[in-house]
Amino acid sequence: MFLIILRRLGQSVFVLFLVAFISFMIFRYVGNPVDNLLGQEATVEQRDALIEALGLNDPLHEQYLDFVTRAVQFDFGNSYRGALPVADMILERLPATLELAIVSALFAMILGTLLGIYTAIRRNGLLANFIMSSSLIGVSLPTFLIGVLLIWLFAVELGWLPSFGRGETVQLGFWSTSLLTVSGLKSLVLPAITLGLYQMTLIMRLVRAEMLEVLRQDFIRFARARGLSERVVYFSHALKNTLVPVITVAGLQLGSIVAFAIITETVFQWPGVGLMFINAVFFVDIPVMSAYLLLVGTLFVVINLIVDLLYLAIDPRIRDGQLRRKVDD
Amino acid sequence: MISEKRFLRRFQESDFLYDFKRSPVTIVSFAVVVVLFLLAVFAELVAPTNPFDVGSLNLMNGFTPPMQPNAFTGEVFPLGADNQGRDLLSAIIFGLRVSLFVGLTAVILAMVLGVSLGLLAGYRGGWVDALIMRAADIQVTFPSILIAMLIFGVARGLLPPSMRDELAILVLIISIGLSEWVPFARTVRGTTLVEKEKEYVQAARLIGLSSRQIMLRHILPNVLSPVLVIATITLALAIIAEATLSFLGVGAPPTEPSLGTLIRIGQDFLFSGEWWILVFPAATLLALALSVNLLGDWLRDILNPRLK
Numbered sequence: 231m232f233l234i235i236l237r238r239l240g241q242s243v244f245v246l247f248l249v250a251f252i253s254f255m256i257f258r259y260v261g262n263p264v265d266n267l268l269g270q271e272a273t274v275e276q277r278d279a280l281i282e283a284l285g286l287n288d289p290l291h292e293q294y295l296d297f298v299t300r301a302v303q304f305d306f307g308n309s310y311r312g313a314l315p316v317a318d319m320i321l322e323r324l325p326a327t328l329e330l331a332i333v334s335a336l337f338a339m340i341l342g343t344l345l346g347i348y349t350a351i352r353r354n355g356l357l358a359n360f361i362m363s364s365s366l367i368g369v370s371l372p373t374f375l376i377g378v379l380l381i382w383l384f385a386v387e388l389g390w391l392p393s394f395g396r397g398e399t400v401q402l403g404f405w406s407t408s409l410l411t412v413s414g415l416k417s418l419v420l421p422a423i424t425l426g427l428y429q430m431t432l433i434m435r436l437v438r439a440e441m442l443e444v445l446r447q448d449f450i451r452f453a454r455a456r457g458l459s460e461r462v463v464y465f466s467h468a469l470k471n472t473l474v475p476v477i478t479v480a481g482l483q484l485g486s487i488v489a490f491a492i493i494t495e496t497v498f499q500w501p502g503v504g505l506m507f508i509n510a511v512f513f514v515d516i517p518v519m520s521a522y523l524l525l526v527g528t529l530f531v532v533i534n535l536i537v538d539l540l541y542l543a544i545d546p547r548i549r550d551g552q553l554r555r556k557v558d559d
Numbered sequence: 560m561i562s563e564k565r566f567l568r569r570f571q572e573s574d575f576l577y578d579f580k581r582s583p584v585t586i587v588s589f590a591v592v593v594v595l596f597l598l599a600v601f602a603e604l605v606a607p608t609n610p611f612d613v614g615s616l617n618l619m620n621g622f623t624p625p626m627q628p629n630a631f632t633g634e635v636f637p638l639g640a641d642n643q644g645r646d647l648l649s650a651i652i653f654g655l656r657v658s659l660f661v662g663l664t665a666v667i668l669a670m671v672l673g674v675s676l677g678l679l680a681g682y683r684g685g686w687v688d689a690l691i692m693r694a695a696d697i698q699v700t701f702p703s704i705l706i707a708m709l710i711f712g713v714a715r716g717l718l719p720p721s722m723r724d725e726l727a728i729l730v731l732i733i734s735i736g737l738s739e740w741v742p743f744a745r746t747v748r749g750t751t752l753v754e755k756e757k758e759y760v761q762a763a764r765l766i767g768l769s770s771r772q773i774m775l776r777h778i779l780p781n782v783l784s785p786v787l788v789i790a791t792i793t794l795a796l797a798i799i800a801e802a803t804l805s806f807l808g809v810g811a812p813p814t815e816p817s818l819g820t821l822i823r824i825g826q827d828f829l830f831s832g833e834w835w836i837l838v839f840p841a842a843t844l845l846a847l848a849l850s851v852n853l854l855g856d857w858l859r860d861i862l863n864p865r866l867k
Contacts (some may be wrong), residue, residue, distance in 0.1 A: 242765065245697055245700075248697065256713055256716075260713050260716035260717055282638060344704055359612060370785045370845070370848060370849050370852055371804070371845070372844075372848070374802075374803055374804055374806045374807070374822075375822070375841055375844070375845070378826050378829075378837065378841070379841075380824075381829065382829050382834070382837070386829050386830055393830075430818050439770045446653070485700070485701075485702070486702050487706060489701070489702040489705040490704070492704075492705070492708070493704075493803060493806075493807065494809070496806075497806075497826075498566075507708075507808050508708075508808070509717070510712070511708055511712035511809045512808055512809055514712070514715050516716055519709070519712050519713075519716075523709060526701075526705070530701060531700075534700055542646060
């Protein structure tokens with residue numbers, strides 16, 4: 231058991247170093263830091279001095295270590311556009327992305343679970359069937375199209391909700407939040423639905439499948455036989471037993487939410503790190519791309535680790551079987 | 560070897576055709592895919608105008624609604640005209656060509672890469688297998704659209720600015736292709752592990768065939784049906800990935816607009832009421848992606864009943 235955790239940790243550390251190495255290679259070789267910092271009129275002496283100052287003549291492994299050391303201290307160099315420190319740009323934009331991601335994840339989990347329970351209980355109901363078949367269309371719609379269609383309906387035709395930006399924000403220390411103003415909350419609705427819809431349908435289908443499975447089992451029949459009310463049977467007996475897979479899937483989907491936030495933020499011009507990344511790709515702003523990769527890579531590794539360890543803690547059956555296979559092969 | 564006639568009869572009597580005829584959804588999706596594919600291939604012949612011929616564009620035709628004569632020129636466009644007076648139907652047909660071309664070539668790239676690596680991993684085993692499958696494990700923890708974006712950005716950085724638009728389509732194909740190889744490799748590796756223990760492979764080895772010949776001539780044909788299913792499903796993913804990247808402005812260049820680019824342009828005109836510039840390209844993309852997806856699901860059920 232202890233060995234499994236240790237190996238799992240070692241694997242995560244290895245992937246982290248790999249991600250850092252790729253970021254470093256992008257930072258060092260794709261962009262040209264010297265040209266970008268000096269411009270075209272620099273003399274050879276100026277160039278040589280800068281190359282020496284940046285340590286570009288050092289052996290590769292020393293440069294890599296230097297890159298990792300500075301990244302750990304949250305120093306990613308300066309953006310090519312505007313020459314701002316990348317770390318400051320990220321810190322300024324991170325609250326917007328995190329608020330959007332958390333609200334979407336909550337939306338997906340709460341509504342997904344509720345609809346999953348409903349469609350499982352009313353398996354043959356008209357509304358349940360309608361929800362199930364429309365969820366199929368929701369899965370095939372690309373994220374950006376969902377966003378555009380929502381804008382068309384709710385911002386253009388009905389005019390209920392704003393179509394871009396974050397609305398008014400309130401500064402709480404370093405964190406700027408849009409959750410405390412009316413215009414901020416209104417601005418959040420469409421992006422959060424766009425980002426969470428796919429995850430919502432996924433969780434709904436999963437909860438439904440798990441519920442149907444659990445409802446067939448003996449302890450449910452026994453609970454009914456004891457004369458417990460339907461509500462107690464559904465919510466405190468059946469639902470509890472469906473939650474393990476739901477939590478793991480929801481955890482793993484958190485990573486996708488961060489990735490798809492890039493798309494949602496672009497559609498709604500939401501001032502988060504995803505929009506920053508897309509602009510960096512477009513303008514070939516290498517330090518921003520490299521820092522974003524490092525940040526998101528770390529986030530993914532940490533999420534995967536937590537989910538795997540939670541799995542281990544929650545379900546003893548996996549302790550010897552599945553996870554070990556996953557670690558070994 | 561079976562003759563053509565017998566092959567045809569075998570096909571007519573097969574479960575494949577039987578199931579196909581009994582599934583209206585599949586017939587409709589197949590028809591949609593075929594029609595869209597033919598439109599894309601014969602774009603020059605089918606499209607009313609050539610949307611890339613700048614000389615034929617008339618700015619006066621800009622924003623002409625569908626099926627209504629333009630107020631100034633009196634020209635009629637079946638699906639309307641965009642902001643530059645370009646016939647939208649022609650733009651969609653040519654955009655469809657870009658989308659399908661990028662999608663198909665990206666899938667072929669992913670398939671060749673994934674199948675080769677999967678065969679190699681399964682057949683060789685040992686550290687080759689460990690290395691390839693580890694790389695696959697790490698790659699799948701990141702969403703493929705994110706990987707495609709990163710590869711696209713890095714490739715743009717490596718290219719000189721003057722060539723960025725010129726090679727954008729190629730870069731796009733490589734980015735999407737490299738982000739989708741893992742499912743192919745995993746499936747092929749699994750099947751190869753089973754196949755290589757069978758007697759015909761032992762026999763081939765005994766008569767002294769090289770590993771390459773055994774992998775390509777003997778094992779490969781036996782792993783093709785799951786590969787076909789994955790390829791179809793990946794095609795839908797690749798088409799959507801291409802549209803997403805182009806919509807975000809980091810895909811097809813303005814000179815070769817794909818369906819995603821057209822939707823990006825259309826979004827700008829939603830607020831002024833020119834809905835057709837957005838709706839028709841979006842509907843085409845949706846019809847294409849949905850039909851390919853449904854065909855893929857059907858193929859999976861037919862070729863591998865266990866996965867049902």
